Amino acid sequence: MKLDLHRYDVAIRWTGNRGAGTADSRAYGRDHVVSATGLPDLPGTADPTFHGAPDRWNPEQLLLAALSQCHMLSYLYLAARAGIVVTGYRDAAVGSLRVNRDGSGEFVEAVMHPVVTLADEARRAAADALHEDAHRVCFIARSVNFPVRAEPVAPGADGEDG
Template sequence: MATEAVKATSHTFDVALQWDKISQSGVIRTGNRMPVLFAAPPEFNGTDTVWSPEHLLVASISSCYLTTFNYFAQLLRVELKDIRVRGEVEIEKVSGGGFWAKAYRIYPEIEFPNTPDPHVIDNLLSKAKRYCIVSNSVKGEVIVEPQIRYN
């Protein structure tokens, strides 16, 4: 784990997008990362065959929550057997026009190989929500409904 990078006080992340007017879809690129195809969703006259901005938004919050939870689990030396996160975003029309993301629901399913102390689990859940950069950057309410299993 690169703890020096985490200690930095500022980070910049960049992306480049290119739109193809024939396919009515675009591609997101940055560095050596795999490109991501995107388009408007069917609800906004788009397609369901590539990622929509709305799906990328909830995927960003869900993946940020997962990686933040995992970071603190490693830092606190709490062993995880499995972690999965499902997420959804509620988009609502605003009076006067436009839409906004009213609420994000995150459903982490976390399995531990043993039974950690309940305060350890509460601490991890709290830290993951509090330190998730993406969920701290949105206006809508972020609701986390975890399922915890022990094996």
């Protein structure tokens, strides 16, 4: 069986040199630009806790966004295959990062909180069950070494409509 191999290319360019380079850990900015051919640039930085700018995307947010996007896309595909008509989807994903005493760190968990609106509410149980399957086929969730869960939220239960 031949496996399909897909390649993804991105470029990172550091823009945070304030004139002294990395003379010390507070002398430089963490700002950078993430780019890929044909796409708009993405302003990046470190988490503000680690001297980053609060108005730019940090790697931790991007990892969590990738997990949430992948779960949604996998879920929508499975719903379509199962004949479940989804008319709305949103998520409020939360990730937990542990910073170790030596300055290293790792994500210890990511939890998706998808709110799915259905054309036929009678299909709710089947629709909710698809989250587990979506997790199993999500490329990004399969690639990380920490737990990723989906905890579906009923439409309206979070105070917003679907």
